[in-house]
Amino acid sequence: MKYSHPVIDGHYHILEGWFNHEGQDFAKSAKAYRDSRGFDALNVCAVPYLEEYHTDVSNNILAALCKIRLPGTYAHGGLIYSDDHTPAYSPEEQYRDLMEIGFDGIKMLETKPSEIRRLGRAMDEPLFEGWFDAIEKGGTHMVWHVADPGHFWIRECVSQEFVDRGWFYGDGTYPSKEEIYRQVLNVLERHPLLKVTFAHFFFLGDEPQRLEEIFGKYPNVNVDITPGWEMYAAFGRDPAFWREFFVKYADRIGFGTDSGDESAGDPGIPDIVYRFLTTEEEQEIWGIRFGGIALDDGTLEKILRGNLLRRVGKTPKPVNRDALRRYIAKVRHLIRDDGLRGKIDGAEL
């Protein structure tokens, strides 16, 4: 399905390493996905610290290589950690390295409940103070995943399959959703100009007033509408309310899908998000039914593309190949997979 409006997928991942499950390399797979919908561009959100996929610093490196090999691609890089879950080196220095390489922004996932538990740290600790300070002062865009859907904390609402995947957070070993918001709002309190896009609607689909308060207080806070389908369930309960909300906050909402090499063959998700915004069609996924909100063209232009461009620039930053080479030399020992390390060592730069 080709889209009739110009769209940038602001939330794309490379999660399978150099080759995806079909043996296609990460840049070809990203291109195939981009071309399948006619996206103007993708924004690769690197997640070098994600337990579920056993990612490491190679995820930053692949994102940077993707910018080189698929011109027009944006990338957000993340902090890297040693095996003992402390930052591999000073967060401020990591920020400078990522910016020097030519990343267009910063991605954070440390505040997903499973990662907080693994890290054993809070984001409002002094350790991260210089990191957020540098990001704020640099006017650097962030895509930040905070918390998870609220029902993941309620046992009756989580299927056994999800419990087995580690997506039940109510057993006392995870911080509560409110505790996570408290930490992140503390960071915002100290750095009120952070130019952050909270992924997945900040998981506040059920609390639009709370989101409005945050929008009111922090002029640079945006959200994306990358599923979580629970937020679409909320949208579907009152499409008229949400149409008005999306128009009112047209400058504060961005398009994203969480697609990646692993889901390139699963064409449904971006199309469902796109149809939700552009039509009134009833759609259903995972038993959740919702109608679309058929936004006007001006609103769509902002949400589908304009807001991200305004925040990261009209063209992606070029990659500084020398800086990338230095980064690879500095961190390659943290790449766990020998084959992947070999591919990166041999990559043409």
Ligand SMILES: [Zn+2]
């Ligand atoms: Zn994501």
